[in-house]
Each structure stands twice: as structure tokens, then as C-alpha cells.
Amino acid sequence: MTACRICGGDLVEFYDFGRQPLSDAFHKPGQFQDEFFFRLAVGLCTDCTMVQLMEEVPRDKMFHEDYPYYSSGSAVMRKHFELTARRFIETELTGPAPFAVEIGSNDGIMLKTIADAGIKHLGVEPSGGVAELSRSKGVRVLNEFFQESTAVEIAATDGQADVIFSANTICHIPYLDSIFKGVDALLKPNGVFVFEDPYLGEIVRRTSFDQIYDEHYYFFTARSVQSMANRYGFELVDVERLPVHGGETRYTIARQGARTPSPAVAEMIAEENERGLATLPTLEGFGENVTKIKDDLVALLTKLKAEGKTVAAYGATAKSATVANLCGLSTDLVSYVCDTTPQKQNRVSPGTHIPVRPAEAFHEDTPDYALLFAWNHAEEIMAKEKAFRDGGGKWILYVPEVHVV
Ligand code: DWN
Ligand code: SAH
Ligand code: ZN
Numbered sequence: 001m002t003a004c005r006i007c008g009g010d011l012v013e014f015y016d017f018g019r020q021p022l023s024d025a026f027h028k029p030g031q032f033q034d035e036f037f038f039r040l041a042v043g044l045c046t047d048c049t050m051v052q053l054m055e056e057v058p059r060d061k062m063f064h065e066d067y068p069y070y071s072s073g074s075a076v077m078r079k080h081f082e083l084t085a086r087r088f089i090e091t092e093l094t095g096p097a098p099f100a101v102e103i104g105s106n107d108g109i110m111l112k113t114i115a116d117a118g119i120k121h122l123g124v125e126p127s128g129g130v131a132e133l134s135r136s137k138g139v140r141v142l143n144e145f146f147q148e149s150t151a152v153e154i155a156a157t158d159g160q161a162d163v164i165f166s167a168n169t170i171c172h173i174p175y176l177d178s179i180f181k182g183v184d185a186l187l188k189p190n191g192v193f194v195f196e197d198p199y200l201g202e203i204v205r206r207t208s209f210d211q212i213y214d215e216h217y218y219f220f221t222a223r224s225v226q227s228m229a230n231r232y233g234f235e236l237v238d239v240e241r242l243p244v245h246g247g248e249t250r251y252t253i254a255r256q257g258a259r260t261p262s263p264a265v266a267e268m269i270a271e272e273n274e275r276g277l278a279t280l281p282t283l284e285g286f287g288e289n290v291t292k293i294k295d296d297l298v299a300l301l302t303k304l305k306a307e308g309k310t311v312a313a314y315g316a317t318a319k320s321a322t323v324a325n326l327c328g329l330s331t332d333l334v335s336y337v338c339d340t341t342p343q344k345q346n347r348v349s350p351g352t353h354i355p356v357r358p359a360e361a362f363h364e365d366t367p368d369y370a371l372l373f374a375w376n377h378a379e380e381i382m383a384k385e386k387a388f389r390d391g392g393g394k395w396i397l398y399v400p401e402v403h404v405v
Contacts, residue, residue: 002043002054005174005217006228009047012280013054015209015287016041021351022061023213023321024068026344032353036061040322042212042219042283048227049278051200051219053212056174059126059145062215067127068343069318071109076380078109080244081167085113092163092192093119101154101161101186103146103179103195104169108134115139122158124150129343147175151182160188168245171197171218180232183253193234193253200224201277202247206400207289210319211246220249221278222268229253238262246376246399289401294327296402301333304369311396312367313337314381315374316344316356323373323398324352331355334371338362362388369404371396 002011020040027035041054072078093100098119105111105123107130114121115138123141125131131143144150154161164183173179183193198211200219211219218224226236237259238252249268276282304311313320316339323329329352336355339345344356362370362385370388372395374381382395389395395405 004045004048004050005052005056006050006176006224007045007048007231009045011043011045011052011054013041013043014280014283015212015290017209017212017322017326020214020325021321022057023215023318023350024062025350026068026316026347026356027350027353028346029348029353029355032348035351037351038214040213044278044280044283046280048224049221050224050228051221051278051283052174053214053217056217057214062172063126063145065128066343067130068341069106070130070133070341070343071106073340074377074380076377077244080242081110082113084165084167085110085117088163088165089114089117089119095162097159099159099161100163100165103164103166104172105134105139105141106130108137108139108141110165110167111139112137120158122154124154146173146182147178148181148185151186155186160191161186162188162191164191164193166193166195168197168248170195171220172215174217176218176228177232180228180234183234184232187255189255190258191254192237192259194250195253196242196248196250198245199241199247199249201249201272201275204277204282204286206246207286207293208246208399209286209290209293210317210322210399213318213322215318220251221272222249222251222265223272224278225251225253226265226269230256235261236265239264239268244376290326293398293402297323297396297398298327298333300396300402300404301327301329301371305333309368310335311369311371312362312365313354313371313373314362314385315339315372315377316341316349317373317376319376320373321350321352324349324354328352329354335367336361336365337373366391366393368392369394369396371398375399 017040100121105125124146126145131141240250242248
């Protein structure tokens with residue numbers, strides 16, 4: 001039996017996605033002899049209820065100089081983080097010498113607004129390429145992994161922070177004991193640690209199983225986050241549901257007793273308990289839905305191929321590695337995947353080796369059907385690609401079930 005990374009309790013596996021590659025490793029055509037694979041499987045801790053991966057991928061294999069995910073590639077996400085920054089400026093950064101820290105600041109999508117407002121800030125970002133781009137936008141960055149030692153170092157040189165923010169990063173970090181100890185060292189007595197990540201409640205409700213891949217180690221609920229925070233002398237004082245990335249929750253953590261918890265916390269935990277969210281029957285049911293989606297998607301793509309229809313994919317997302325490798329998609333069924341990220345273009349998709357082409361390919365070599373790998377950006381992409389549907393093109397979605405629109 002594997003032990004829970006948070007509490008040491010029993011981790012019970014509920015779904016095995018099999019052999020999977022690094023989700024953000026786009027190799028040059030023909031240069032994938034050394035491709036790294038691991039067993040992607042998820043389990044539930046029957047003690048603290050934290051859902052987590054059964055195997056850990058070493059962090060340097062995922063987050064390095066050439067990490068290809070640039071957060072600012074979506075207009076909706078740019079707006080989301082601008083509003084997030086403005087809210088912090090108005091609520092938490094109002095004292096005489098405010099200081100904001102971000103864990104996983106990527107290309108500066110959030111901190112740029114704080115920097116432009118002239119507020120002291122620091123991004124902590126281990127991936128060199130994205131960190132460098134954020135510096136060119138006037139954002140101050142430490143090109144390191146955040147962990148206890150980094151936090152102690154920052155507190156010594158810059159002092160403690162009013163806000164420690166992190167989006168889509170805390171769920172990437174197996175070693176959360178070191179993170180909470182770091183937050184303890186770096187946060188002012190009345191400061192807040194705010195993080196937002198894909199919500200297990202939404203992953204289960206929509207069967208958005210492609211949120212499960214190497215980089216996403218934890219799948220949080222209000223209950224599991226509260227239990228984790230308590231272990232380190234903190235408490236969950238607020239929760240807020242967010243529509244981005246297919247449904248997330250923003251958790252606000254403060255030192256125990258420092259802030260009055262909002263009623264939303266108890267409400268959300270009660271709702272999770274009522275639906276039996278982090279229980280084996282629910283998660284095993286989720287697994288059955290995953291297998292159905294897999295079978296339906298392969299059947300649909302096989303049928304379209306037999307009918308002589310062309311299919312390309314849209315968005316070389318990290319998430320899509322899970323779908324593509326679980327379904328065994330190859331150029332046989334999906335001729336290419338288009339993506340706006342130069343660092344992914346003219347390379348091949350992880351494990352399945354489907355060519356990644358620039359967005360223009362979609363207009364020059366338009367398929368009959370487009371498999372929307374970036375389904376979390378559906379509204380933005382479908383608006384931008386209105387001409388595709390007007391011209392008779394059809395979108396294939398696989399969340400919450402396989403359907404064509
Ligand atoms: O958690 C994570 C999230 C925040 O970002 C990371 N572990 C990795 C990454 O996950 P992802 O790759 O699944 O995220 P996205 O935001 O769904 O990726 C969108 C992809 O689609 C990017 O490669 C950019 C591309 N794209 C595009 O080609 N045209 C995106 C939009 C909006 C577009 O119009
Ligand atoms: N916050 C951005 C980026 C999310 S992608 C957004 O929401 O769009 C996850 C980011 O976390 C990557 O840029 C990766 O390099 C970074 N990361 C991974 N481990 C980290 C750690 N221990 N400390 C700080 N950043 C980390
Ligand atoms: Zn546990």
C-alpha cells in the first residue's frame with residue numbers, strides 16, 4: 001500500500017491511465033528515442049481524503065529552461081489574472097509597505113499588474129524561459145523552485161509578505177510540507193496565502209479526467225485543503241468557485257485565529273460531504289465514466305476515418321497527453337494539432353507523436369472535424385474560429401461526454 005504524501009494514511013488507487021509521457025515534452029520530429037514514460041494512476045487517501053497521483057515524476061523533468069506553457073496565451077486568462085491582481089491591490093496590499101509574492105509566476109501574467117502599480121513583488125518561478133519573459137515585462141523573479149529554504153531566503157532579504165498567491169501551481173507540488181513551512185516563514189502574521197487549482201468536485205461532475213497528468217499531483221477539495229492547512233497551523237478562511245480552466249476553487253488560508261472564516265467554507269465542505277465527493281464509490285464511478293469516454297472517442301474517430309472525413313486537434317495542451325495516450329491516438333486518426341505557442345510548433349505531441357502546427361494550419365488545411373483539446377478555452381476559441389463552423393466544420397468535445405457541435 002502506498003502512503004499519502006500529506007498525512008501518511010492509506011492511499012487507495014481508483015484509476016490507472018497506464019503508461020504516459022511527460023505532458024509538456026514536445027520533441028523534435030524523430031528525436032524521441034529517450035522519451036520518458038511513467039505510470040499515471042490516481043488514488044484517494046482514506047484518512048485525510050486527499051486525492052493524489054500514485055507515482056511522482058521528478059520536478060526537474062517537468063519544470064526547466066524549456067518549459068513550453070506560456071500562461072499569457074489566452075485572452076480570458078490575461079483578464080482573469082488582471083482582475084485577481086486588482087482585487088489584491090484593493091484589499092490586501094493597502095498597508096504602508098505592501099509586498100506580494102507569487103509561487104509559479106510563469107510569464108508574469110498576474111504580477112505584471114502589481115508591478116505596473118509600483119508595488120513591491122517577487123515571482124518565484126523555476127522554469128527559465130517563462131521567467132525570462134516575465135522579467136522583460138518589468139516583473140521581479142527568482143528563478144528557483146519555491147520550498148522552505150527559498151522562503152526563508154526571501155524573508156531574510158525582502159521581509160515578510162502580505163499576500164502569497166499561487167495559481168495552478170500548488171496542485172503541482174508533491175512536497176507540500178516544505179511549502180507550508182515556507183509560507184509560515186514568509187507570511188506576515190495577518191497575511192493570506194491564496195491559491196487556485198482545478199476543483200475535484202468539478203473534475204468528477206464533468207468527468208474532466210484530462211486534468212490528471214504528471215504535473216497535476218493533487219486534486220483538492222475544501223475538506224482536504226482545510227485538513228492540510230490545519231496540520232501546519234493554518235486554517236481555510238474562504239473559498240470561491242472560479243469558472244476558468246474548466247472549474248477551479250480559490251482557497252484563502254490564514255494563520256489559525258488570524259481571520260474569521262467565511263460561512264462559504266463550512267457550506268462547501270458540507271456540500272462535498274453530502275455528495276460523498278472524496279469517497280471510493282464516487283471515484284470508482286468517475287473511473288467508469290472515463291472508460292466510457294475513452295471508448296466513445298475512439299469509436300467516433302474510427303467511424304469518421306472510415307467515412308473519409310479529416311480530423312485535426314486544436315490546442316496542444318498538457319491535458320491532452322492524457323486523452324491522446326489513453327485512447328492511443330496517432331496520425332492515423334488525428335492528422336495534426338494546431339497551437340499558437342512557438343515553443344510547441346514543428347515538434348510532435350508527447351507519446352503519440354502527432355505533429356504540432358501553427359494556428360495558421362487550421363485555416364490553410366482546415367479539417368472536417370476539430371477535436372478540441374483546449375476545451376477549457378472553448379468560448380474563446382470558438383468565437384475566434386467562428387468561420388470554421390460557418391464553413392461547415394464541426395467541433396468534437398469529450399467533456400462531460402463525447403459530443404459533436
Ligand atoms: O496547470 C497547468 C495549466 C494552467 O496550464 C499547467 N500544468 C500546464 C498548462 O496546462 P494546459 O496546457 O492543459 O493549459 P491550457 O491553458 O489549456 O493550454 C492551452 C493551449 O492551447 C496552449 O498551448 C495555447 C493553446 N491555445 C491556442 O492554440 N489557441 C490557446 C488558446 C486560448 C488559443 O486560442
Ligand atoms: N500561474 C500560472 C502558471 C501555471 S503552470 C498560471 O496559472 O497560468 C505551473 C507553473 O508552476 C510553471 O510555470 C512551473 O514552472 C511552476 N512551478 C512548478 N513547481 C514550482 C515550485 N516548486 N515553485 C514555484 N513554481 C513552480
Ligand atoms: Zn492523507
